[in-house]
Amino acid sequence: AFGAFLSKVILVICIAVWLVNIRNFKAHGSWFSGALYYFKIAIALAVAAIPEGLPAVVTTCLALGTKRMSKRNAIVRHLPAVEALGCTTVICSDKTGTLTTNNMSVLRVALLASRDQVLELDIAGTGLDPRGTATLLPTSGEAGSAQHVQFPAARLGGNLGALLGEIAEVGTLCNESNIVYDLSSKSYFKIGEGTEAALAVLAERIGVSDEKLCAEFELWSEAARVTAVRSACLQKWTKEATLDFSRDRKSMSVLVRPLDGAAASESVGMKLLVKGAPENIISRCTYAREYDNGIPKRRALSEDAKKRMLAKVEEFSSQSALRCLAIAVRDVREEFGPSGESQFASDMLAAKDVSQFAAFEDRMTLLGVVGMIDPPRQEVAEALRMCESAGVRVIVVTGDNPLTAAAICRMIGLLPSSSSDAIDSELMITGAQWDAMTSAQRLRAAQTARVFARVEPVHKLQLVEALQTHHGEIVAMTGDGVNDAPALKKADIGVAMGSGTAVAREVSSMVLADDNFATIVAAVEEGRAIYANMKQFIRYLISSNIGEVWCIFLTALLGLPEALIPVQLLWVNLVTDGLPATALSFNPEDDDIMLQRPRGMDDAVVDGWLFFRYMVVGTYVGIATVGGFVWWFMAYSAGPLMSWADLTSFTNCSEKAAQLHGYSCSVFTHNGAGTMALTILVTIEMLNALNSVSENHSMLQFSPFRNPLLIGACALSMVLHAVILYVPFFNRIFQTTALNAEEWGAVLAFSVPVVLIDEILKGIARFRESRAARQVSSRPKTD
DSSP states (O other): HHHHHHHHHHHHHHHHHHHHHHGGGGGGSSHHHHHHHHHHHHHHHHHHHHHHHHHHHHHHHHHHHHHHHHHHEEEEEEHHHHHHHHTEEEEESSTTTBBBBBOOOOEEEEOOGGOHHHHHHHOOOOOOOOOOEEEEETTTTTTOOOOEESSSSSOOHHHHHHHHHHHHHHHHHHHOOEEEEEEETTTEEEEEEEEHHHHHHHHHOOOOOOOOHHHHHSOOOOHHHHHHHHHHHHHEEEEEEEEEEEEETTEEEEEEEEEETTTHHTTTTOEEEEEEOHHHHHHHHEEEEEEETTEEEEEEEOOHHHHHHHOOOOOOHHHOOOEEEEEEEEEHHHHHHHHHHHHHHHHHHHHOOOOGGHSSSOOOOEEEEEEEOOOOOOHHHHHHHHHHTOEEEEEOOOOOHHHHHHHHHHTSSSSOOOOEEEEEEEEEHHHHHHHHHHHHHHHHHHHHSEEEOOOOHHHHHHHHHHHHHOOOOOOOEESSSGHHHHHHSSSSEEEEEETTOOHHHHHHHHHETTTTTTHHHHHHHHHHHHHHHHHHHHHHHHHHHHHHHHHHHHHHHTTOOOOHHHHHHHHHIIIIHHHHHHHGOOOOOOGGGGGGGGOOOTOOSSOOOOOOOOHHHHHHHHHHHHHHHHHHHOOOOTTTOOOHHHHHGGGGHHHHHHHHHTGGGGGGHHHHHHHHHHHHHHHHHHHHHTSSSSSSSTTTTTTTGHHHHHHHHHHHHHHHHHHHOOOOHHHHHHHHOOOOOOHHHHHHHHHHHHHHHHHHHHHHHHHHHHHHHHHHHOOOOOO
16 A cells, blocks of 8 residues: 555656646757656656665565574464564464473372272372372371372282272373483483373383382383383283274273283283273263272272262362373273173274264273373463563463363463462353353453363364454464364464474464464564564665655756766665665564554554654755755855856856856766765765664664664665765766765765754654553543
8 A cells, every 4th residue: 555655656746847847848958858858857756766675675574584583483484474473462372382381290190999089199200201109198088197109009009009000001002102212312202292191101100010020120221111011011902993082072092902811811801991081081980990809890980989080180170280181991891791892892993983982982980080280381471471561362272171271371370360269251261151152242252261271173263253353353373283274274373383283384374393382472573573674664765765856856846957867866776775774674673562552454554653754854855965965066165156046047057157157067067066965865864774773762772783784784885885986987877976075074964963853753753652652541441
């Protein structure tokens, strides 16, 4: 829009200059000669007005901005996203791995003992080290002290040791992740998903039921020890079938068969090992585990026991921000017999429809619940504070349990801290609640909620649509899965995780190499800085070009000789101005850039006030350039010292009359005056560039030396200008001449006031901003 407006203005000015001078056509010898002369002036005016270097500088600025973003782990895939980032008003972020470290560690294990008592173990240590200890906490409501538990669990003996050993089997077999030890760095790292990696580590810490074998583990190398329990379980069991995780049932299961010899010795057959969301798993459990001389048996699971376990899950989630998984098994042989288990396996292998999976995960035996922590990233809390200051609203969108999500959000400051576990229904919305809402209720929820829990990918898409369509928000949405692709595509800025699927990365506008929420905020800050820099070099180029237009226009209007010729204007626009304009792309962001409200996507790059500033500075540039040109003719001690009347009647110059006044008519073709005008124009533009490091901050407060490249670019531009002044070859091309000390003094006298003018305009801009801020803060709030 600004380009179209600028083109129309240039066209009107060029025509106006030509028409205004119709009366002067005959003064150039003939009407045709005059028309041609002022047509060339109009062309020169167009050359002066058009910022030829602007497209290249804009592209360079965007490219440099994306390079800086990549260094901060934000990889921009589409350049328009850079502009949108600076406009972002809402960030919809995943929790796991984005707000948190995605380094899960099991901290609690809840077991159902005899008489339906809930036993709780505190697991010591975080990270991926396979060695650890535990503490058996006192039963709620009973006196007693905590008991230290030394792993492996085989040393414990009894029902507790056997139950923990079976949990370890489920944790390592119903699992697609693995832990490996890197010999070069002497550290552990996970292969696969964080939740499953935490279960694998827990299994290695618990050990196997054979105490002698566990003792041998301690003699193994680090690389072998980290998968010792997994190896032992795979020597005992083989996987027959797997039912992958699905969002509707929120569970995963593996059917295992004992290897030859194991069934006879253990008197067991096939088992279905299951892990998943506690509320789903516990509701489908019918039995609890007990042992008879180490042989697993099952007993009826009462409704009261289910309630106790669910209460423990709620305690883990709300008080300790633990993500909980229930562990269960289905004793296929005990339920169906040796002949029936084969049919069960065949039916399970034949099941292709995800909706059929839940039928196999029924009548299960509950083993326990594990609670794992995914700690928040340290930098997230500060990033959230920056978002609040910048007017960017953050919404957490997660598939986790609402209590766990709320606890994490309290830890990072997104939800208010509270001694109560109750959650404000306006701040926390679940996927089920969203589905039950009317359109009007959804719009209100999208406006007020800060956390959406237990959501599906379709809910993400619906949330983006509600925010965009009805609230006019500029939305950044994160995602990593194939099912997240529609929401990523719909969002103004789709943000994919570097660890996510190729589909998610393909449809996104930006990829986070480190999956970190703080990187999104850094990208928003960088987007704002890039836009601010674009405004600054546009301001620099346009105000300079307006000065050139004024110069051409005034000389034509006042009947003066040409001050600047087209080749000089091209040199200034493409070379002299181009270097500082490009250097302005490296401006550091303003200190208060994340204290400003987001701009609108439809906001003009150049608003009315900014255009007024362009005009004021540009007008002075034009007046100073023409003033220096006139000074050379009328006041320069080595110049012709002619009168104004003689200067404006140069087309009617008579050699005889001129000599009476002490000059020759050839003085009007002398390069001195034009060189003065060109040098003043270049000098003012260098000062203008130095004052463009910040849009509204004073040069004294925001020093140009904060951008060393700009200092270098201005210095190089002045060197290049000196070349065309003092090298004879370039004198002939650009019709310039060398300047002496008196002329340079006049150049500085005409040029320096532009700094004062711009400082005054910046002061007015700061006053306007502060007044607008006071008006907003004093405006009464409405519910």
